[in-house]
Amino acid sequence: MRKKRVAILISGRGSNMAALIEAARDPAYPAEIVGVLSNVAGAGGLERAARAGIATATLAQQTFAAKAEHEAAVTARLEAWGVEIVCLAGYMRLLSAAFVERWAGRLINIHPSLLPAFKGLDTHARALAAGAAEHGCTVHFVTAEMDGGPVIAQARIKVLGNDTPETLAARVLLEEHRLYPEALRLLAGDGAPYRPA
Numbered sequence: 345m346r347k348k349r350v351a352i353l354i355s356g357r358g359s360n361m362a363a364l365i366e367a368a369r370d371p372a373y374p375a376e377i378v379g380v381l382s383n384v385a386g387a388g389g390l391e392r393a394a395r396a397g398i399a400t401a402t403l404a405q406q407t408f409a410a411k412a413e414h415e416a417a418v419t420a421r422l423e424a425w426g427v428e429i430v431c432l433a434g435y436m437r438l439l440s441a442a443f444v445e446r447w448a449g450r451l452i453n454i455h456p457s458l459l460p461a462f463k464g465l466d467t468h469a470r471a472l473a474a475g476a477a478e479h480g481c482t483v484h485f486v487t488a489e490m491d492g493g494p495v496i497a498q499a500r501i502k503v504l505g506n507d508t509p510e511t512l513a514a515r516v517l518l519e520e521h522r523l524y525p526e527a528l529r530l531l532a533g534d535g536a537p538y539r540p541a
């Protein structure tokens with residue numbers, strides 16, 4: 345089996361990144377993590393990735409004159425790593441339509457809600473405020489519409505009467521760490537790659 349070459353884009357602590365790195369240590373896993381790239385200097389996940397022996401790169405967005413230049417640099421780095429699939433894991437910058445198109449069908453994200461519910465930020469507080477009985481997380485293809493691309497996999501949990509945004513976030517995060525490696529396994533495994541229309 346030839347493993348698919350995967351990069352992870354992060355902006356912060358990188359706990360989902362760590363879950364992907366851990367899963368990919370299994371010789372039977374169909375993907376290998378060849379690089380971790382951050383748009384934020386000093387993101388916690390960078391050190392974690394380096395400790396795991398993974399190549400890292402920082403392309404701090406404020407050092408580029410325009411978003412298009414930053415994205416061109418990101419793509420150049422991904423191409424240099426020979427990347428076939430890109431996983432966003434807490435990457436906190438919206439990607440342009442041009443970037444999304446370049447990686448169409450090979451660019452995925454994890455979002456902490458049961459999409460299409462609660463796109464955007466503060467999903468846990470919003471789920472509680474809405475009185476949702478269930479909450480969870482979604483791995484989806486990235487398209488130009490924020491948090492709007494086709495769903496690959498979801499994990500659900502029950503919302504408890506005494507939940508706070510923090511307790512809910514913690515339980516959803518555990519599910520994220522299980523779901524993301526499973527979704528990447530699906531995408532990287534045998535079978536034709538999905539291409540959004």
Ligand code: GRF
Nearest residue numbers: 357358359360434454455456
């Ligand atoms: C996760 O909740 C993920 O769903 C969201 O951003 C958070 C990133 O956390 N997109 P981490 O950096 O993976 O720990």
